[in-house]
Amino acid sequence: MNIAVTEPVTGAPAGEKSDRELAREELTIARKYIGPFPVVMAVWGLGNLVCWLALWPLVMTGTLSLWIAFPLATLNVALCYLPSHEAQHSNYAKSGEPLRWLNEFIGYVSTIPLVLPFKTARITHMDHHTYTNDPERDPDYGVKAANWWQAILTGIGRRQPGQPNAYGKLLRAKAEAGDETAKRAMMEGLAQTLSFWVILTALAWSGYAIEAALLWWLPRHIGMSYISLFLSWFPHHPMNEQGRYRNTRHFHYWFGNVVSFGMEHHIVHHLHPGIPLNRNAAAYRELRPILEKRGCRLDGV
């Protein structure tokens, strides 16, 4: 396996800033963007959920055409992950803070359209941050592919029955080691997944199979592919380096940062997960000289 672990050079030539000075400057800039409650992300998460839920009665009562609702539902599913991602990092409120309930609430409910259990997402995502690009320990390593369309095909392949589930495997290993949170995550994940299939089946046998397929089942598959491509593959490609400043990259997407859900600046998120997504671009612009000195992969710049 060709994996290079690259860490920044600690010695600095005369006249250049030392590693410690760079780290201090980086932290000073990052702190400017951490802190205020990320209203945009909270409104995004809850508003997106309300939009998706509203599609059901609108379609079932014939108020809205299913063919208009289908792309909207797909957009809702694709958009639902990132607000929960902020909650996974406790960016709405840390443990013990007054708004902690809101952090957990957004985390749990915003990914209902995606059927992604919050605790599972949080545990596996923290391991992704700790072991980014580690073939054995990064639960998102399975997205590795030579190019974008192979990444989509790989993702579809990973969702086929009987294929190993990296998230399930990680949770099981933690649960067997006595991790109570992992045990709870497994139970919650099971309950949420079973609920999804029961609701889908009930809708289908009640005469709403096409609605269920085009408002939830198919949008979920398209959304999962989109999220996997833009949130996992693009920012980490080619996934052959580890180390704080090399495991994630900045990239330019052909259709812009908005279409890539802000992932062009994902390197900022890996360096400082406390900066909410909507402040990553500004933080990146300010951090860029430091990132260049650190030898970060600022592709396409």
Next chain:
Amino acid sequence: MIGKIVQTLGPWGPVLFGIGFLAPLIAQSMEALEIAAPFGLSFIQTGLLIGAGLGLAAKLRGRWI
């Protein structure tokens, strides 16, 4: 208890999906598209045959596509 149920039903997931979701989806799609069911079968009978068949094939092959 729940773990045991899941362990038992899990491998049959594709077949359950074929019967639980694909069958009514196929039946309602045929009806919406005005496609006649073959061999004098009803829409749902056709859906059940195709859905369960596809689910069984997916279970045996280990993949839908």
